[in-house]
């Protein structure tokens with residue numbers, strides 16, 4: 001499985017929202033702006049008023065991803081269907097700078113409903129594509145960030161190389177200490 005930065009934007013944003021806004025949104029609007037930087041118009045329209053709505057969305061997406069990680073596709077599907085009906089998308093063509101573009105929301109849609117729809121649809125496609133078991137959580141102590149394992153053998157254990165290196169270094173230190181203790 002390969003993630004495409006455009007086609008899978010909703011999935012990547014969903015993971016980012018969960019990792020950065022849940023359980024606490026202490027990173028504030030700056031963290032949210034980082035997450036939405038994949039879509040410059042969204043980042044440009046973002047205000048502090050959007051934060052509570054995104055934090056709530058992050059909580060709902062977290063519940064979906066936790067269901068998937070636990071192998072409970074049924075509960076994840078019920079949650080996603082609730083989101084999909086609360087935030088419907090309306091595909092339509094709009095002319096922009098001389099060419100037709102496909103949009104899924106009217107131009108005046110505010111950010112939270114729009115991203116709720118995008119993230120819910122992306123996770124629904126992910127579930128329907130049979131990828132549910134690819135949701136993982138970082139094993140580094142104190143991390144727990146969620147990720148989608150795109151490796152062929154599904155062997156990913158860490159959210160980032162930073163966490164992987166941290167765990168490797170700690171393990172090496174433990175081995176060194178054990179050797180010294182044996183002397």
Ligand SMILES: [Zn+2]
Nearest residue numbers: 138143159163
């Ligand atoms: Zn990590």
